Amino acid sequence: MTTADNNGPKPAANPPAFLVGSRPSFLEVVASHSSFEEGHVEEEEEEQPEIESFSPKADPLLGSTIRLERFAKWLMAATLVSIFSIAWIAWSIYEMRDFALRQAKSVSDSIEVSRYAILAANRRAEATEKTIDLAAETSRSQLRAYVSVLGISTQNAFEKNMASSLNYKNVGQTPALGLRTLTDAVIISSSGSDVKPPRTYPTSYGGDNEPMSPLGGGIAASDAVNKTFKEAELEEFRAGNKTYVIWGVIYYADVFGRNHYTRFCRYFRNGEASHWNLCQTGNDSN
Structure with a gap:
C-alpha cells in the first residue's frame, strides 16, 4: 500500500474496491465515480477559507468614507441645482434690465415728444400774442390822436x-x-x-x-x-x-x-x- 505525499491530494475516504480478475459493472463504476467526486468536493470546501461577512459597524473608517461619498453626491446634485437657479436668476435680471431700458427709452421719448409739443404750443402762444399785440398796436395807431x-x-x-x-x-x-x-x-x-x-x-x-x-x-x-x-x-x-x-x-x-x-x-x-x-x-x- 503506497503512502501519499503530505502536500499532494489525499486519497478518497472509501476508494472503490474491485476484485482482482473481475470486471466491474456499469452501475458500480458510476457509483464509485460519484463517491469520488463528493469526497473531492468536500475536501475543496474544507480547504477554502471562510469569507467573513462585511458590516459597517465592524469598520468605522469605511463607514465614514461611504457616508462622505453619499454626501459628495448630494452636494454635487445641490451644486447643479444652484447653478441652474443662478443662471435662471441671471437671465431674469438681464430680461428685467432690458425691459427697464426699453421702458426708460419709451419714457424718454414721451418726455421729448411732450417737450416739443410744449415748445410748439409756446411758439403758437407767442405768435398769437404777437398777433394780438400787432392788432392792438394797429388799432391804437389808427384810433389815437394826432x-x-x-x-x-x-x-x-x-x-x-x-x-x-x-x-x-x-x-x-x-x-x-x-x-x-x-x-x-x-x-x-x-x-x-x-x-x-x-x-x-x-x-x-x-x-x-x-x-x-x-x-x-x-x-x-x-x-x-x-x-x-x-x-x-x-x-x-x-x-x-x-x-x-x-x-x-x-x-x-x-x-x-x-x-x-x-x-x-x-x-x-x-x-x-x-x-x-x-x-x-x-x-x-x-
Missing part, C-alpha cells in the same frame, strides 16, 4: 406889437388829452434856408401850466403868439435883413395812456410874399 400844425398866420407883421396865431388840428379819431402848447418868437439874422430854432424843446413836458380841455378828433384850434420887439429889430425885419421865427411844441396824450409831442418851427422874411417856411430843424413828432 395833433398836427396847420400853419401860422400874422395879422400885423410890420407893427411893433406883432401878433401871430398858431393853428393846429387833431387829425386822429380819438381826443387828445392834457394838451399843452408852448411857443416863442424871435427876430434873428439869417441868410438862405439855413434857419434853425434858437433852442429845442424836450420830447416830454415838465412844466406846471394848466392843460387845455380835450381836443376831439377832427377838431382844429389856434393859440395866439404875442411878442413885443424893439424898433431897431423891426426896422431890420422890414428891410429884409433879419428873419422872423416862431417855434414851439404841443404836448398831449392819447386815450390809450401814451404821451406824444409835436414840435414845430416856421420863419418869415419880408419880401417873400408873406409866406411862412419850414425851418431846417425843429419839425418832428411821435
Whole structure:
C-alpha cells in the first residue's frame, strides 16, 4: 500500500474496491465515480477559507468614507441645482434690465415728444400774442390822436406889437388829452434856408401850466403868439435883413395812456410874399 505525499491530494475516504480478475459493472463504476467526486468536493470546501461577512459597524473608517461619498453626491446634485437657479436668476435680471431700458427709452421719448409739443404750443402762444399785440398796436395807431400844425398866420407883421396865431388840428379819431402848447418868437439874422430854432424843446413836458380841455378828433384850434420887439429889430425885419421865427411844441396824450409831442418851427422874411417856411430843424413828432 503506497503512502501519499503530505502536500499532494489525499486519497478518497472509501476508494472503490474491485476484485482482482473481475470486471466491474456499469452501475458500480458510476457509483464509485460519484463517491469520488463528493469526497473531492468536500475536501475543496474544507480547504477554502471562510469569507467573513462585511458590516459597517465592524469598520468605522469605511463607514465614514461611504457616508462622505453619499454626501459628495448630494452636494454635487445641490451644486447643479444652484447653478441652474443662478443662471435662471441671471437671465431674469438681464430680461428685467432690458425691459427697464426699453421702458426708460419709451419714457424718454414721451418726455421729448411732450417737450416739443410744449415748445410748439409756446411758439403758437407767442405768435398769437404777437398777433394780438400787432392788432392792438394797429388799432391804437389808427384810433389815437394826432395833433398836427396847420400853419401860422400874422395879422400885423410890420407893427411893433406883432401878433401871430398858431393853428393846429387833431387829425386822429380819438381826443387828445392834457394838451399843452408852448411857443416863442424871435427876430434873428439869417441868410438862405439855413434857419434853425434858437433852442429845442424836450420830447416830454415838465412844466406846471394848466392843460387845455380835450381836443376831439377832427377838431382844429389856434393859440395866439404875442411878442413885443424893439424898433431897431423891426426896422431890420422890414428891410429884409433879419428873419422872423416862431417855434414851439404841443404836448398831449392819447386815450390809450401814451404821451406824444409835436414840435414845430416856421420863419418869415419880408419880401417873400408873406409866406411862412419850414425851418431846417425843429419839425418832428411821435
